[in-house]
Amino acid sequence: MHKRSLLWLVLFFVLAICGTVAIRAQNSAEAASVLRPPKGAKVALVVFEDLECPDCARAAPLVEEAARTYKIPVVRYDFPLPQHLWSFDAAVLARYFGSKSAALGVQYREYIFRHQQEITGSDSRDGAAQKQRLRALSEQFAAQHKIKLPFVVDPQGKLAAEVRHSRQVGKDIGITHTPTLYVVSSRRAGTPFVEVVDRTKLFNLIDQMKSQAE
16 A cells, blocks of 8 residues: 555544544533533432333333422423424423423423323324324313413424424433433532433432432
């Protein structure tokens, strides 16, 4: 091989390796900023969820129970999966109700989790029918809380942009499935966050994080 060609080949591999290292460093920095408690909190739960995901529905009551028991905040990121037909629309609606009040947004998410199977129905590939049922249930939820749900809830696309940004944040730190749940702390040394792989150990992990944070 010609020396100049060999030099360019070596340079190409060096740049490729440097680029990979830089991407990993960027992802690590992004994770460090995302997986932090809100200002003023020492420990929090961070969850990436999809409102159409059955396992997210199973995890949601435990997350709420942990938040109430330990009086710690929950930071939610929407991560609608591409194979789910109505999850993106549900995330937009959740943000619409959340714009009325944070508590109402959480209540809507819990409501949708409880009605997942009703929305999906037996026609699991009929996205139009599922979205109609999602709309009907959302109108019922709005009526129960004395809110009029507009025909177009996101006319300027701002809420949809927020959902896309939330999903991109998850992709940037390597999220691939839902729910992905973390216990995070304000500590910068040691282990400032840990993923909850086994949810039966959630309370133990919170205890450990609180002990370390204090």
